[in-house]
Amino acid sequence: MVRITDLGTLLKSMKPRVADGEFVFCSVSETLFSSLKTKPLLVFREEEGITLILERRAAEANGLPYSSVWGLITLTVHSGLTAVGFLAAITNKLAEAGISVNVASAYYHDHLFIPVDKMDTAMRLLKELSESEL
Numbered sequence: 001m002v003r004i005t006d007l008g009t010l011l012k013s014m015k016p017r018v019a020d021g022e023f024v025f026c027s028v029s030e031t032l033f034s035s036l037k038t039k040p041l042l043v044f045r046e047e048e049g050i051t052l053i054l055e056r057r058a059a060e061a062n063g064l065p066y067s068s069v070w071g072l073i074t075l076t077v078h079s080g081l082t083a084v085g086f087l088a089a090i091t092n093k094l095a096e097a098g099i100s101v102n103v104a105s106a107y108y109h110d111h112l113f114i115p116v117d118k119m120d121t122a123m124r125l126l127k128e129l130s131e132s133e134l
Helices: 007-013 030-035 056-061 086-096 116-131
Strands: 016-018 023-028 042-046 049-055 070-075 102-105 110-115
Touching (some): 007 116, 016 116, 023 070, 070 116, 086 102
Antiparallel strands (some): 023 049, 042 049
């Protein structure tokens, strides 16, 4: 499988896809985490606690507090982990429009968590960026 690192190719090939559902970020203790009856989309251990990204309904079913609700856009291009400038170009474009983004980079793809009320605008901007000449 080819993993792309060239910025121009990445931007033109990103093919963003909206995931179904709404997602939230929560922080829990190790004890609470070990007793959860749900499988989070992402788990990251920090000094202050364990950060979970999970579907909103799973958080609510487990009584987990959260402060905001996010949509998820996956960039379906197989981006190389050593690619330079890809996420910077994307986050800058979204920032210019006043859209916050939380990025989770995994082995094959980058995943953008966008406030749910900004998803349509974010998709439009990503399309514009993908079609632009660098």
